[in-house]
Amino acid sequence: MKTQSEVVKRLEQFGVKPSLQRIAIMGYLMDNFVHPTVDTVFSGLSASIPTLSKTTVYNTLKLLARQGAVLELNIDDKNLRYDANIFRHAHFRCKQCGSVHDVPVGSFEALNVKSAGELVITESQLYYKGYCGRCKAEANKKAAEEAEEEEAANADPCRLQP
Amino acid sequence: MKTQSEVVKRLEQFGVKPSLQRIAIMGYLMDNFVHPTVDTVFSGLSASIPTLSKTTVYNTLKLLARQGAVLELNIDDKNLRYDANIFRHAHFRCKQCGSVHDVPVGSFEALNVKSAGELVITESQLYYKGYCGRCKAEANKKAAEEAEEEEAANADPCRLQP
DNA sequence: AATAAAATTGTAATCATTACAAATTTATAA
DNA sequence: TTATAAATTTGTAATGATTACAATTTTATT
Numbered sequence: 278m279k280t281q282s283e284v285v286k287r288l289e290q291f292g293v294k295p296s297l298q299r300i301a302i303m304g305y306l307m308d309n310f311v312h313p314t315v316d317t318v319f320s321g322l323s324a325s326i327p328t329l330s331k332t333t334v335y336n337t338l339k340l341l342a343r344q345g346a347v348l349e350l351n352i353d354d355k356n357l358r359y360d361a362n363i364f365r366h367a368h369f370r371c372k373q374c375g376s377v378h379d380v381p382v383g384s385f386e387a388l389n390v391k392s393a394g395e396l397v398i399t400e401s402q403l404y405y406k407g408y409c410g411r412c413k414a415e416a417n418k419k420a421a422e423e424a425e426e427e428e429a430a431n432a433d434p435c436r437l438q439p
Numbered sequence: 440m441k442t443q444s445e446v447v448k449r450l451e452q453f454g455v456k457p458s459l460q461r462i463a464i465m466g467y468l469m470d471n472f473v474h475p476t477v478d479t480v481f482s483g484l485s486a487s488i489p490t491l492s493k494t495t496v497y498n499t500l501k502l503l504a505r506q507g508a509v510l511e512l513n514i515d516d517k518n519l520r521y522d523a524n525i526f527r528h529a530h531f532r533c534k535q536c537g538s539v540h541d542v543p544v545g546s547f548e549a550l551n552v553k554s555a556g557e558l559v560i561t562e563s564q565l566y567y568k569g570y571c572g573r574c575k576a577e578a579n580k581k582a583a584e585e586a587e588e589e590e591a592a593n594a595d596p597c598r599l600q601p
Numbered sequence: 602a603a604t605a606a607a608a609t610t611g612t613a614a615t616c617a618t619t620a621c622a623a624a625t626t627t628a629t630a631a
Numbered sequence: 632t633t634a635t636a637a638a639t640t641t642g643t644a645a646t647g648a649t650t651a652c653a654a655t656t657t658t659a660t661t
Binding site: 456458460461490491492493494495498499516517 | 607608609610611612618
């Protein structure tokens with residue numbers, strides 16, 4: 278449970294003027310590192326702030342992301358997800374159960390991006406997809422089924438081998 | 440302009456039975472490496488296939504992505520984008536004009552992902568955001584405006600320096 | 602040719618997100 | 632403090648991409 282002053286510090290650090298709602302939303306993300314959706318944040322806070330509007334949650338999370346105080350994840354086809362962990366790390370999404378996990382990674386510098394001459398890069402996101410430990414068993418079953426397609430997969434450098 | 444047999448080969452390589460519509464859609468992606476949306480594909484083909492349904496475009500692109508014949512990009516908040524280039528590369532999206540560019544990158548192995556013990560990774564996507572050459576001038580203007588926030592940005596390893 | 606299976610189509614829903622205007626709160630100036 | 636302006640929050644109504652579904656058409660099988 279983060280203290281209010283820690284939350285306020287994060288907000289001010291990124292040029293966001295603190296308010297009751299902003300502190301609550303930023304605090305929720307700093308306490309819940311499960312990459313919640315807008316709905317999850319709203320549900321988690323509406324008990325303590327009964328007047329809270331979902332529009333405010335949408336607007337505030339967009340604002341926080343724009344200012345760099347949180348990360349906005351596009352890893353889920355359906356919903357945007359938000360992450361208060363703004364240090365370098367990648368994300369993994371289980372194709373079976375939909376859970377999103379953090380994945381520690383080395384510096385992106387190691388990829389030594391070429392041709393960035395024309396492009397000014399300000400943000401980066403690395404997304405992995407596959408099967409989490411809990412769903413691994415079913416994945417193995419599927420993998421067996423898809424065994425025939427292996428040759429195809431081998432020709433595809435974007436599909437990493439398990 | 441890819442020959443029909445090249446397109447059919449790609450479909451069969453990934454276990455997709457060829458049909459008039461599937462060949463047209465796969466062929467469109469193989470001829471247009473601009474990361475088109477569903478709408479763009481539909482508009483591009485409806486002249487030559489007047490009976491084409493947008494639902495078919497949706498279903499077919501999902502099928503192709505599921506089979507690994509194309510990549511499905513989540514880089515755009517609004518629309519899914521599709522890419523027939525299935526060799527390792529990253530993507531860049533301009534925050535100003537929305538254009539999506541290919542970015543050559545070194546092997547992801549270089550990131551030496553730790554803790555993948557519990558996770559079975561089958562796919563990966565690396566997304567960059569920022570400003571393209573055409574929009575760079577405006578970006579510079581913005582960068583000047585945001586100069587005060589620099590200290591904050593420095594404390595944030597997810598925001599790469601231009 | 603008859604029947605079953607697969608693919609395509611069109612329409613109607615779903616649902617996350619945004620637009621917008623009203624209401625409320627906070628900051629500023631007199 | 633009080634009046635006024637600015638910023639924030641709220642609720643409702645739109646938007647718009649995607650999916651569900653049932654009907655139709657095409658393709659494969661007996």
